[in-house]
Amino acid sequence: MKRAFITGIEGQDGSYLAELLLSKNYEVHGIYRQSTNGGSPNLKPLKANATVFEKTLFLHPADLDDAKSIRVPLEKSAPDEIYHLASQSHVGASFEKVEETCRITGLGALRLLELTRKLPKAPRFFHASSSEIFGSPEQSPQTEITPVNPITPYGSAKALGTQMTRIYRKNFGLFAVNGILFNHESPRRGENFVTRKICRAVAAIKSGRQSELVLGDTSAQRDWGHARDYVRGMWLALQHDTPEDFVFATGKLHRVQDIVELAFKTVDLDWQKFVRQEKQFFRPADPRQVVGNAVKAKQLLSWEPEISFEQTIAEMVQSELNALAGRVAN
Numbered sequence: 001m002k003r004a005f006i007t008g009i010e011g012q013d014g015s016y017l018a019e020l021l022l023s024k025n026y027e028v029h030g031i032y033r034q035s036t037n038g039g040s041p042n043l044k045p046l047k048a049n050a051t052v053f054e055k056t057l058f059l060h061p062a063d064l065d066d067a068k069s070i071r072v073p074l075e076k077s078a079p080d081e082i083y084h085l086a087s088q089s090h091v092g093a094s095f096e097k098v099e100e101t102c103r104i105t106g107l108g109a110l111r112l113l114e115l116t117r118k119l120p121k122a123p124r125f126f127h128a129s130s131s132e133i134f135g136s137p138e139q140s141p142q143t144e145i146t147p148v149n150p151i152t153p154y155g156s157a158k159a160l161g162t163q164m165t166r167i168y169r170k171n172f173g174l175f176a177v178n179g180i181l182f183n184h185e186s187p188r189r190g191e192n193f194v195t196r197k198i199c200r201a202v203a204a205i206k207s208g209r210q211s212e213l214v215l216g217d218t219s220a221q222r223d224w225g226h227a228r229d230y231v232r233g234m235w236l237a238l239q240h241d242t243p244e245d246f247v248f249a250t251g252k253l254h255r256v257q258d259i260v261e262l263a264f265k266t267v268d269l270d271w272q273k274f275v276r277q278e279k280q281f282f283r284p285a286d287p288r289q290v291v292g293n294a295v296k297a298k299q300l301l302s303w304e305p306e307i308s309f310e311q312t313i314a315e316m317v318q319s320e321l322n323a324l325a326g327r328v329a330n
């Protein structure tokens, strides 16, 4: 039985990855922040499953800000594979919390690499890098060799983690890889990311609980996929013969406005009656033309996204409608 160690296990990706690895008969260890424990519903089904919880799934309190708190569970669980997903992951918030973002998202990755290097038998290491490392790139679509040139505090912090992952691979011989992840969504997405914010509002407006949706720049474009596809990519990246960086992306750009129109259409409402833009949700800097070329992942890992943009938004709206109707979603 292989053992995996997941940071950020209660987040969107961490929870899907835990489910994937458990289905592949891994023993899964995850760290969560005690200060926010219980805040995330994503692991509730696994925690309620008596055949899994504390049998093949083990959760440990730890904080990336405190290397000592991670060392003990890491050494005890002696994993074969580490998936480093924990992060201050909100780009907009990174402009308000610059130092915290650099500490958790940037230095946090370095701390974990250093702990990993010192383990008696170094496990394989996956770092959740981001398309944000490219900033507003001059070349489109982006690949693993597109120049790193971030324009947001979050992007800079991820660039540090990305480069350190490369340095530990080259200089210390770690099997360390970056998954350069483009946006990916699901019903488990945090509520302050734009897809979830729109889908929640659409369900609330449809049921008469909300009267408007206030957004930032609706002309902004992203390459949006589904989280289930991306966690499969993470696992595949660590099964490959050699440590390599991989872009995971759909290669298709959509506007925030497209999500608005699609989501309102799902519930037969006219978006124009409910949506307005407000400056407070615009960012000081917002990357443009961020779209990925995942041909390397396709060729070496046989990875391709399977869930479309339209399916993702439809699933997210339905999940919000189910939640409001009191039914168990996602």
Ligand code: NDP
Residues within 6 Å of the ligand: 007, 008, 009, 010, 011, 012, 013, 014, 031, 032, 033, 036, 037, 039, 040, 062, 063, 064, 065, 084, 085, 086, 087, 088, 089, 090, 104, 128, 129, 130, 131, 180, 181, 182, 183, 184, 185, 189, 190
């Ligand atoms: P989430 O924000 O859903 O999950 C992040 C997790 O990290 C949360 O469980 C959070 O816990 C935890 N965390 C935050 N700070 C700390 C800390 N100091 N110590 C321990 N844990 C902490 O992110 P996603 O699942 O969406 O993304 C996973 C990773 O992939 C992140 O690193 C993100 O930056 C990166 N990424 C994501 C993309 C996406 O589109 N989803 C695209 C590109 C990269 P808590 O509840 O306590 O805050």
Ligand code: GDR
Residues within 6 Å of the ligand: 089, 090, 091, 092, 129, 130, 131, 132, 181, 182, 183, 184, 192, 193, 194, 195, 197, 214, 215, 216, 217, 218, 220, 221, 222, 256, 281, 282, 283, 286
């Ligand atoms: P992003 O995702 O910044 O790309 O980071 P987010 O969903 O926050 O924003 C996407 C785009 O939508 C625009 N936008 C709004 N965004 C939010 N959150 N709220 C709004 O009201 C709003 N209105 C318009 C944004 O300006 C932006 O252009 C995500 C995160 O998962 C990161 O961790 C990850 O690294 C990157 O994707 C790739």
